[in-house]
Amino acid sequence: MDRHLEKSDLATSIAAIVSELKHLEGPLLPILHAVQQTFGHVPDDAVPMIATGLNLSRAEVHGVVTFYHDYRSHPAGRHVLKLCRAEACQAMGGDRLGEQARARLGIDFHETTADGAVTLEPVFCLGLCSTAPAAMLDGAVHGRLDASALDSLLAEVAA
Amino acid sequence: MLLVPETDFGTPASRAETLVTLTIDGREITVPEGTSIMRASMEAGIQVPKLCATDMVDAFGSCRLCLIEIEGRNGTPASCTTPVAPGLIVHTQTTRLKDIRKGVMELYISDHPLDCLTCAANGDCELQDMAGAVGLRDVRYGYEGDNHVKARDSDGLNARWMPKDESNPYFTYDPSKCIVCSRCVRACEEVQGTFALTIEGRGFDSRVSPGQHEDFLSSECVSCGACVQACPTATLTEKSVISIGQPEHSVVTTCAYCGVGCSFKAEMRGEELVRMVPWKDGQANRGHSCVKGRFAYGYSTHKERILNPMIREKVTDPWREVSWDExxxxxxxxxxxxxxxxxxxxxxxxxxxxxxxxxxxxxxxxxxxxxxxxxxxTCARVCHSPTGYGLGQAFGTSAGTQNFDSVENTDVVIVIGANPTDGHPVFGSRLKKRLRQGAKLIVIDPRRIDLVRTPHVEAAYHLPLRPGTNVAVVTALAHVIVTEGLCDEAFIRTRCDWSEFEDWAGFVAEERHSPEATEALTGVPAEALRGAARLFATGGNGSIYYGLGVTEHSQGSTTVMAIANLAMATGNIGRPGVGVNPLRGQNNVxxxxxxxxxxxxxxxxxxxxxxxxxxxxxxxxxxxxxxxxxxxxxxxxxxxxxxxxxxxxxxxxxxxxxxxxxxxxxxxxxxxxCVVVQDLFLNETANYAHVFLPGSTFxxxxxxxxxxxxxxxxxxxxxxxxxxxxxxxxxxxxxxxxxxxxxxxxxxxxxxxxxxxxxxxxxxxxxxxxxxxxxxWPCNEQAPEGSPIMHIDGFVRGKGKFIRTEYVATDEKTGPRFPLLLTTGRILSQYNVGAQTRRTENVIWHEEDRLEIHPHDAELRGVRDGDWVRLASRSGDTTLRALITDRVATGVVYTTFHHPTTQANVITTDFSDWATNCPEYKVTAVQISPSNGPSEWQTEYEDQARQSRRIAAKLEAAE
Missing domain, CATH: 3.40.50.740 (Rossmann fold)
Known part of the structure; x- marks a missing residue:
């Protein structure tokens, strides 16, 4: 993702997204999704533009953006690994997997590796309790993880 | 003396007419349908514990303290969000409820500082009251672990802790004391209508955030104080309370700023004013306030206030302090x-x-x-004298026809030549509330005022007319209404003089008054004007609110009469939700x-x-x-x-x-x-005075x-x-x-x-x-309760009078030397000439008058944002800094007149209203050029003012 996004380019893109989606009932979430899809995150500068487009206040949009963990304020790494930290997965050894991932990548949760390859995130329940412990890599879910399965996932993303 | 008691019923009153009877704690109570059980209880004198509820905002149901039990229903519903129903048997205090409340309070207190003795809210803290009410004796969770309270924890800095935000001059935001009840956020949205606050994050991360995680001053906050009033803890607290302490008595009085006339409780400690709090029973403001009335009273003790009478022979002499008798x-x-x-x-x-x-x-x-x-x-000469004259002619009384409550029943509002969110902020908030409920708005103003588009409010039509063409625009609205058959004939036949109406209708129906014919003159697109006229005539209760943008013209009185014509032709007089409403500038104009x-x-x-x-x-x-x-x-x-x-x-x-x-x-x-000035300060006029008599504040x-x-x-x-x-x-x-x-x-x-x-x-x-x-008023034998709405069954003068309103262009015309039109206005934080507000912390929001100019006009003249520009008219010239914005149309520039150094009235001309001499402040032909500093007049004036304000040293008693 281009970190030096020009404000005028951003404005043009946001305006296009807003005008395409504003007719929906409850258009803010779909717009935020589209923005994140386009830019990989919801830039701070986009918030006032979306607010103006929907005639909301900046604060209101900020409140919604920050309520949902999936909306990012900064771009993620090339891959995003989400490890489930909820009860069932914890009971099945999820904590150990978390430590393994943090050690192998050399980062904590919510961080991105220095080379920009991976972002590690906790997630609270992927709905895969029956196949715990579970993870999601770039949108694809993986169940019944163990140390070696996680290692191969990590190897895949580090490449 | 004591504090004036005010009961917080927890949720707003219901307006329903059907009554419902239920039993609460063994007491039978009858309330309007739609009332919450919490409010019904309070009306019966039963106080259900609560934190997130307050009657200025709608119920929210988040604090889980106001739970109750209802016989025959499962669970423990929140009393604030549960409406009454016939025959309910409610218990507000049971063992189960007591346990739940205690548990909830325990959780609140486990993340709240225990510095009650040194806390600014000590004595006025609902959290403390509720801890007492539920009998909290212990907090089993301890105070270690994750918290928002301590700046440092055992691992070093506590990332959850946030420092106090002291950016606003009048109140502080201390996040460590916040219980996230959302009352401030809801007050900002529902009462003030600014939407400057939100709750960011979720769960334990939830925090009150102005704007996008900014301090209050950098956000859209207008410092109305509604959030401070709503806050149940010390999180949002007046700085004056922090420095002085809690008030011990209060007196209900009336704000001395604008014509809204808000009622306030002056909360006192001895003779020291601790704070001004809007009074909920105030019938103009209904418990709301703006930054001026709420906070900007510091001028009353400002060091520049003159406290002794003074005289001098010549205005070039220094002042000499003398006794009152002398x-x-x-x-x-x-x-x-x-x-x-x-x-x-x-x-x-x-x-x-x-x-x-x-x-x-x-x-x-x-x-x-x-x-x-x-x-x-009186100064009404320069503001609303055309209102007095025009409405007197049309209706028989020189005043507005409605009360402010009337706005709650309006369906279509025309705002013409007024900027309520800046000039009459509390009315502006009440209007915005009605607009958010669905009423439609038509703005007629050369400038894109905030109401045209602001969060959750958008004008159906903005008619950006050229300054000075009010009469042509309002007459064109009447043209559409008359020629498209949208008049309320039944109203006109019974209430007005029919032959005068016919004469007027024939006049406005002439083709030269059509929107198409006047478009070139007024700059208002004909189609938009037609749409606005149709909306006003057919949209239900139509009300017209206007300000100095109507009166301060050479045809001010004519526009007032044209507005009266419009209201009568559409039958919009004599009931709630309609009427002609001048927004008067000063507290007692x-x-x-x-x-x-x-x-x-x-x-x-x-x-x-x-x-x-x-x-x-x-x-x-x-x-x-x-x-x-x-x-x-x-x-x-x-x-x-x-x-x-x-x-x-x-x-x-x-x-x-x-x-x-x-x-x-x-x-x-x-x-x-012999010029005698009686005032609080050595004002500009006092530079030419021979006697100065010190005045008193409200x-x-x-x-x-x-x-x-x-x-x-x-x-x-x-x-x-x-x-x-x-x-x-x-x-x-x-x-x-x-x-x-x-x-x-x-x-x-x-x-x-x-x-x-x-x-x-x-x-x-x-x-x-x-x-x-x-x-x-009128308040007499015929109307012993006073007259909230006038002309209910008939006009004071008998029959309503339609008057022809011929548009005559002002003599103040643009030309090659002065190609731009200057119009003037106000800003929220400053009041009129600023003698008072400039002597308060309000200057933080507006430290100088700026000249608003369209980017196109600015570029033509090589003016950049913030540049000094020379503003010249046929009368004189002054300099001020430019503010480049598309709020004004090309060909129009705009400024405020709050600061004496700006000398905006050096520019304005002596043209005035034909009937009342009200000056034409709103239209002056001007030219703009880049400049590098104050004009000659400004320098001379500064010197003269400095010279004139000298006060001779007091003579020794021995001499």
């Missing part, structure tokens, strides 16, 4: 000398729209009975007009030539009154320049700064031999103000006048020095005299006002 004797002697030398008509006075009715009444009485002439005028401040009118708008009226006052005052109208302010100044007018008593008005064509005003004042006197809805509100003294006397006493003492035997001991006696002489005030007395809270 100052008044000197003034009386000078006025008598001038009258002896130059004739009875050679002196006059100006009443103040900032002072009380009683004070205004006394000043005009002094002039009529003491000076023996009618040379009295309505009152000063009512009190006979005009040179042709005795109190109650009765002409001085009317023998019967003069007879009433002549008998009471024991004098013979002149039956000739006296001089208006501009005539006084003209006569002064001509040498026939020599002395002026000015109470509380700064004509040098507020009146048009500053140079002419200065010349007039300079030509007089906090230091008793009296009444009459707001824009004709509401007579009590002003109550909360502290001793620092200058020694209330303004009414000063005028009385001056009258006595001039030989008049006045003997008022209290303003209530003055009001009794007003009631005895003025039919529309017949039933008004201080005792009656104390009983009713306030009343709206």
């Amino acid at each position: 100052a008044l004797a000197h003034t009386a002697a000078e006025f008598r000398r001038i009258q002896y030398q130059y004739g009875r008509e050679s002196i006059g006075g100006i009443t103040s729209s900032r002072c009380t009715n009683e004070e205004t009444y006394l000043v005009q009485k002094l002039i009529r009975a003491g000076f023996g002439n009618n040379n009295v005028d 309505q009152g000063s007009c009512d009190m006979g401040s005009f040179p042709h009118e005795l109190p109650g708008y009765r002409h001085v030539s009317d023998d019967a009226t003069r007879d009433i006052f002549e008998k009471l005052w024991g004098v013979t009154l002149s039956d000739e109208p006296g001089l208006r302010i501009p005539n006084m100044l003209d006569a002064a320049v001509d040498g026939s007018f020599k002395g002026l008593y000015i109470q509380g008005e700064d004509i040098l700064q507020s009146d048009p064509d500053t140079k002419h005003v200065a010349a007039g004042l300079a030509a007089m031999e 906090l230091e006197k008793d009296g009444t103000f009459t707001n824009a809805e004709r509401r007579i509100n009590r002003v109550r003294r909360v502290m001793t006048p620092r200058n020694g006397y209330a303004d009414w006493e000063v005028t009385q003492n001056l009258a006595r020095a001039m030989g008049l035997g006045w003997d008022y001991t209290h303003p209530s006696e003055i009001m009794d005299e007003i009631a005895a002489t003025t039919p529309s005030f017949a039933k008004v007395s201080y005792a009656y006002l104390d009983e009713k809270g306030s009343v709206q």
Whole structure:
């Protein structure tokens, strides 16, 4: 993702997204999704533009953006690994997997590796309790993880 | 004395008419349908514990403290979100409820500092009260672990902790004390309508955030104080409470800023004002306030306030402090000398729209009975005199037709030449609330004011007319309504003079008044104008709100009459939700007009030539009154320049700064031999004064103000006048020095005299006002409760009068030398000439006047944002800094006049309204050029002002 996004380019893109989606009932979430899809995150500068487009206040949009963990304020790494930290997965050894991932990548949760390859995130329940412990890599879910399965996932993303 | 009690019912009142009876804790109670169980309980005197509920905002149901049990229903619903139903049996206090509440409180307190003894909210903290109410004795969770309370924890810095935000000059935000009840966020949204606050994050991360995680000052916050009032803890606290402590008594009084006339509780500690809190029972403001009334009272103790009388021989001399006796004797002697030398008509006075009715009444009485002439005028001359004239002609009364509550019933609103969110902020908030409920808005204004588009409010039509074309636009609206058959014929036939209507309808129907014909002139697209006219005529209850953008024109009176025509033609008079509503500028401008401040009118708008009226006052005052109208302010100044007018008593008005064509005003004042200024500060006019009589603030006197809805509100003294006397006493003492035997001991006696002489005030007395809270005139035998809405069954004058409104272009025209049109306005944080607000922390929001200019016009002239520009008209020139914005159209520039250094009125011309002489502030042809500093006039003026404000050192007692 281009970190030096020009404000005028951003404005043009946001305006296009807003005008395409504003007719929906409850258009803010779909717009935020589209923005994140386009830019990989919801830039701070986009918030006032979306607010103006929907005639909301900046604060209101900020409140919604920050309520949902999936909306990012900064771009993620090339891959995003989400490890489930909820009860069932914890009971099945999820904590150990978390430590393994943090050690192998050399980062904590919510961080991105220095080379920009991976972002590690906790997630609270992927709905895969029956196949715990579970993870999601770039949108694809993986169940019944163990140390070696996680290692191969990590190897895949580090490449 | 004690604090004025106010009950918080927890949720807003229901307006339903159907009643419901239920039983709460064994007591039977009957309330309107839709009332919450919490409110019903409180009405029965049963206080259900609560934290997130307060009756200024809708129920939210988040704190889980107000739970109740209802027989036959499962669970423990929240009493704030559960409406009453017939026959319910409710229990507010059971073992189960007690346990739940205690548990909830325990959780709150486990993340809240325990510094109650040193906390600013100590004694006024709902969290503390609730801990007491639920019997919290222990917090089992301890205070370790994740928290928002401690700056540091065992691992070092606590990332969850946030420092106090002290950016707002009047209140602080301490996140460590926040319980995330959302009351502030909801108050900002529902009461104020700014939407500056939100809750960011979720769960334990939730925090109150102004804007996008900013401090309050950088956000959209307008500092109205609604959030501070709503906060149940010390999280949002007035800095004055932090520094002084909790108040011990309070007195209900009326704000002295704009014409909304908000009721406040002045919360006191001894004679020290701790804070001003809007009073929920105030019928104009309904518990809301703006940054000026709520916070900007610091001027009353500002170091520049003058507390001793002063005199001087010549205006070039320094001032000399003297005793009250000497100052008044000197003034009386000078006025008598001038009258002896130059004739009875050679002196006059100006009443103040900032002072009380009683004070205004006394000043005009002094002039009529003491000076023996009618040379009295008031600042309404320069603002709403066309309203008085125009509405008097059309309806028979010189005032607005509605109360402010009326806005809650309106369906379509026209706002023309007014900027309520800046000029009348509390009304602006009430209007926005109605608009968010679905009412439609039409804005007629050359500038894109905030109401045109602001979160959750969007005007259906904005007609950006060229300044000076109001009459053409309003007449074109009437053209569409008449020619498309949208008039309310039944209303017109019963309520108005039909033949006058027919004449008027024929006039407006002429093709030359059509939107298409006037488009080139007004700049308003014909299609938009047609749409707006149709919406207003067919959209339900239609109301019109207007301000100085209507009156301050050479055709101000004509526009007022055109507005009245529009309201009558659509049947929008005489019931809630409709009407013609002038938004009056000053706290008591309505009152000063009512009190006979005009040179042709005795109190109650009765002409001085009317023998019967003069007879009433002549008998009471024991004098013979002149039956000739006296001089208006501009005539006084003209006569002064001509040498026939020599002395002026000015109470509380700064004509040098507020009146048009500053140079002419200065010349007039300079030509007089005795100018007496009574004010709080050495204002600009005082630069030309020979006597300065220190004035008192609204906090230091008793009296009444009459707001824009004709509401007579009590002003109550909360502290001793620092200058020694209330303004009414000063005028009385001056009258006595001039030989008049006045003997008022209290303003209530003055009001009794007003009631005895003025039919529309017949039933008004201080005792009656104390009983009713306030009343709206007329208040007499026919309308003992006052008159919230006028002309209900018929117009005061009989039949409503339609008047032809021919558009005549102003003589102030653009041309090659002056190609742009300047119009003027106000900003939220500053008030009028700024004498008061500039002496408060409000300057943080507006430290100078800026010139708004469209990017296109700026580029043509090589002006960049923030550049100094020279603004020149046929009258003069000044300099100020440019603000480039597309709020103004090309060809139009805009500025405010809050700062004397700007000298915006050096630019304005002496053109004025044809009927009332109200100056044409809103249209001046100008040119802009880059500049590198103050103009010659500004420099000269600064020097003169500095020279003139010198006060000689006090003489030693021995000398």
